[in-house]
Amino acid sequence: MCEWFPAAESTVVVDRSAARHARRFLDDHWCVEHASLLRPHAELLVSELVTEAVTHGTAPVVLRIECEGDDGVTIAVSDRDPNGPHFRTVGPDDAHTTNLVEVLSDEWGVRTRPGGKTVWSRLVV
Template identity: 65%
Template structure:
């Protein structure tokens, strides 16, 4: 069982599902990232948050929620929830395509990731290990 960080409890925010959501999510990450346990994971986390929030805005439904769970010396879990229960699919983007690489990036950068569906929505999560 993952331990809970005592210096930074679980933090979450509901984001407006608009073009500025990823920027606001990165700002939230800046304000709530656990530098005591996960400082070195911050660059990967920023890209994962950007991709998951952008996917939720473009392909999901409101509300869009971002949660950060520091697990102390074990790592951190990033979760993005939205109101669409449809499971995201990893795509193969053509070299010139402007979209379609988000989940591929999440897959490469995460130690683990997955999707939990529920009535009225889903949560896509990514775990980064220290």
């Protein structure tokens, strides 16, 4: 729990400005008490998660940011497509690929439900 910044949710506008709007939302709701050091990774993660959902998912796309105090910050992006996600892969060659979310997150995962999914990532100080 965080006593300064409550969890915040926003429906992301599905167009080419989506990642920019998502980063602005991060500006307004980022917990500077607990999570200042995590901010650079968080910006990259939000861009990657939102871009994936906007490109491959089904609207509405909802971004959620939740500070959990000393347990870190969880960033989650939900959309109405139960399939995926389809992240861009990075790596030295085809046999050793990963994706940016895997690289940047301390923990991450996908929760699927009827009619949609949530991709979440946790960053820990």
